Amino acid sequence: MLARYILSSNRRLLRCISDAPVNSPKAAENEQWLQNLDKARYESKRVRDEVDQNAIQEDKDSKFLEGPGGFKYKIASKSQESTYIIVKSPLSNFTSVEYLQRNKNRKIQQSNFVDLKIVKCRSGNGGNGMVSFFRDAGRSIGPPDGGDGGNGGSVYIQAVPGINTLAKLKNTYIADDGKSGAAGQLDGANGRDILLTVPVGTVVKWCMDPTVVRKFIDKKVRSNQGDSLRNILNSNMVTMQCRGMYELDRIPRKIQLFRNSYEPGSGWLFKGKDEDYHLEKDWFIALNKKVTNHDLEIITQELENDSFPLFGLDLYKPTEKPICLLKGGAGGLGNMHFLTNLIRNPRFAKSGRAGIEQCFLFELKALADLGLVGLPNAGKSTILNQISNARPRVGHWEFTTMHPTIGTVSLGIDKPSFTVADIPGIIKDASIDKGLGLEFLRHIERSNGWVFVISLEKESPIDDLHTLIGELGGMEKVVSKNILVVCNKADIDSDKPTISLTKYLRIEQFCKAQNWDVIPISALNGENIDILLEKMAKCAGKL
Numbered sequence: 001m002l003a004r005y006i007l008s009s010n011r012r013l014l015r016c017i018s019d020a021p022v023n024s025p026k027a028a029e030n031e032q033w034l035q036n037l038d039k040a041r042y043e044s045k046r047v048r049d050e051v052d053q054n055a056i057q058e059d060k061d062s063k064f065l066e067g068p069g070g071f072k073y074k075i076a077s078k079s080q081e082s083t084y085i086i087v088k089s090p091l092s093n094f095t096s097v098e099y100l101q102r103n104k105n106r107k108i109q110q111s112n113f114v115d116l117k118i119v120k121c122r123s124g125n126g127g128n129g130m131v132s133f134f135r136d137a138g139r140s141i142g143p144p145d146g147g148d149g150g151n152g153g154s155v156y157i158q159a160v161p162g163i164n165t166l167a168k169l170k171n172t173y174i175a176d177d178g179k180s181g182a183a184g185q186l187d188g189a190n191g192r193d194i195l196l197t198v199p200v201g202t203v204v205k206w207c208m209d210p211t212v213v214r215k216f217i218d219k220k221v222r223s224n225q226g227d228s229l230r231n232i233l234n235s236n237m238v239t240m241q242c243r244g245m246y247e248l249d250r251i252p253r254k255i256q257l258f259r260n261s262y263e264p265g266s267g268w269l270f271k272g273k274d275e276d277y278h279l280e281k282d283w284f285i286a287l288n289k290k291v292t293n294h295d296l297e298i299i300t301q302e303l304e305n306d307s308f309p310l311f312g313l314d315l316y317k318p319t320e321k322p323i324c325l326l327k328g329g330a331g332g333l334g335n336m337h338f339l340t341n342l343i344r345n346p347r348f349a350k351s352g353r354a355g356i357e358q359c360f361l362f363e364l365k366a367l368a369d370l371g372l373v374g375l376p377n378a379g380k381s382t383i384l385n386q387i388s389n390a391r392p393r394v395g396h397w398e399f400t401t402m403h404p405t406i407g408t409v410s411l412g413i414d415k416p417s418f419t420v421a422d423i424p425g426i427i428k429d430a431s432i433d434k435g436l437g438l439e440f441l442r443h444i445e446r447s448n449g450w451v452f453v454i455s456l457e458k459e460s461p462i463d464d465l466h467t468l469i470g471e472l473g474g475m476e477k478v479v480s481k482n483i484l485v486v487c488n489k490a491d492i493d494s495d496k497p498t499i500s501l502t503k504y505l506r507i508e509q510f511c512k513a514q515n516w517d518v519i520p521i522s523a524l525n526g527e528n529i530d531i532l533l534e535k536m537a538k539c540a541g542k543l
Contacts, residue, residue, distance in 0.1 A: 124152025126352025371444025
């Protein structure tokens, strides 16, 4: 028989428990299984009602720990006696400003390019065990032969190459429930699994139900507090139970999820006599006490499966095997498992365990070597047209680019190629939800370098450069990247060359102080493009 070892949280002792016997077990086999259950000691690690992960509380305290990707959190409480670590984190980590504002911009919503989506997923419930007895012509009732219920379907995710949008993801995915057991020792069929295929570069995060978040935000807006949406999400906290990678790890790494299923010792299905009748019988009370340990074993296994990385799941490369997001519920035991020397006609079985429902935020982060950053109408799309086969929309009006475009730049047969991402223009005060650029900044977060495109047509290009640096998080964040400053439209003042030269020299002086490369070009006329390609390849780390 297959054995499963479990580490006790307090005594840290290895204990062994055998799985329920299969294939129409005899009374002696069931007796042995129940005896092993009686010897095993389980301590439920579930702290069910201590923390409501859907509760949002206001918190003005700004002392946070810093996690990957700017994730801010603080530990509310942790104890060596508890498996869980109570963590508080801003609501902004578990929803998206861009997603909540997406309905305000119909053009982006109607585009085939979708890089942000919240999906509700639910795994299937386990099938119920069957109450049945063998019958033939020679006897009216024989030994119990009710089969077990099938396991519920699970939800899996896999990153595959060849996909570049999240547009095909549906809003809801529900895996099939397991089928109930049948007579003749027939187990129910397992529920069908669901596989979500996403582009390489997708980051998956646990998030709160959007309907709950919207109701909370609407309440804040009605109270006339005057805060922006971003401030509301940053100043209100979500409290959750987390745990480490292993039992004694005191660093929060995984969010503990819980399913709404029956408690240990419950979940019985009765046929003929009701539950009150059985609860008065000493033989059933003794049986239920042993089977409670079996329920605790399943719950312990569920708690191991029902967790998700606190800082998200980064699918930055193709996954060879699908990753399980939500595990289906276990099937219930049929009445053939409860035949013992004392219980000859068990008219009861166990119901299947419930599945689990959660919401996940999918963010597509393009895997580009370089990111083009600039104010609207600075000429980023024209540059991308000149250096690659990409054909982004080009125009003389602002916000011509409404969603990111990625182009591949080839330097020759004997030289490596690199990719460049063009994102919508960034405007002043973009960090407080103005414009579109910061909404798509995720697509250049992983880039080796950033190319700042500055238009010499503007009155003060150096001020535009400082604006970009400030909106992208300041010098502290910008210096972590390789930077190339491209002064475009160098021919705009051809009749007054000293004006363009003066503007360029001011930018060049600033860039030399930062040890940044700088180059003047005219993307429209194709001037200095060859030199630009060399500098971009160097910025991308290809030369």
